[in-house]
Amino acid sequence: MNYTFISATILLILITDPVGNIPIFANALKHVAPERRALVILREVFIAFVLLLTFMFVGEGFLRVMGLSELSLQIGGGVILFLIALRMIFPPPKTEDDTELREPLIVPLAIPAIAGPSALATVLLLVSQAPERRLEWVAALCVTMAVSATVLVLAERIQRVAGDRIVTALERLMGLVLVAVSIEMMLRGVKSFARQLAGA
Secondary structure, three states: OOOOHHHHHHHHHHHHOOOOOHHHHHHHOOOOOHHHHHHHHHHHHHHHHHHHHHHHHHHHHHHHHHOOOHHHHHHHHHHHHHHHHHHHHOOOOOOOOOOOOOOOEOEOHHHHHHOOHHHHHHHHHHHHHOHHHHHHHHHHHHHHHHHHHHHHHOHHHHHHHHHHHHHHHHHHHHHHHHHHHHHHHHHHHHHHHHHHHHHO
16 A cells, blocks of 8 residues: 555554543553653653654564565554454453552553554554655654644543543544555455466
8 A cells, every 4th residue: 555644644543543542541540640640641652652663663674584575564464453443343341450550661551552563563564665755654653642642641631521432432433444444455465466476
């Protein structure tokens, strides 16, 4: 797929899913002092940003070392996105876990809530398809992280104003869009593979 800055930004926002992360962050931060929550959120978003940015710059080398082709990454990324989208539309039952009373660090907020496998695969895919546009992808990632930070810092207000039902409905809608994106990625990967077989 030939991504533009806007489409890449939208894709990254859908995958990092800041709206869907609201309940995850709320549960993880409920034992953190209210005055520290915004600072913790910004710290976790920054850690996720550094990790994704690192993958953008070492992605090509990683593919070469692992012997992976862009085609396999595209199809595999599509499969991962599809599974993530299904979880957004049909979330697993929520469980209460009150055993963790310490302030969260890196896990589970930065990783995997924000910089999960699907986000890592996506930044690798963007760079592998158009390495000459790396700065454009970095800008898209910056916008994505800014959106995530804003949504998560304002999460409590968003929940109060919109209500849980609207937040849930919005996440379902984002999941539906991501399903379409993931299927398109897989279809294009399969078509490219069929063309390679035909030309062999």
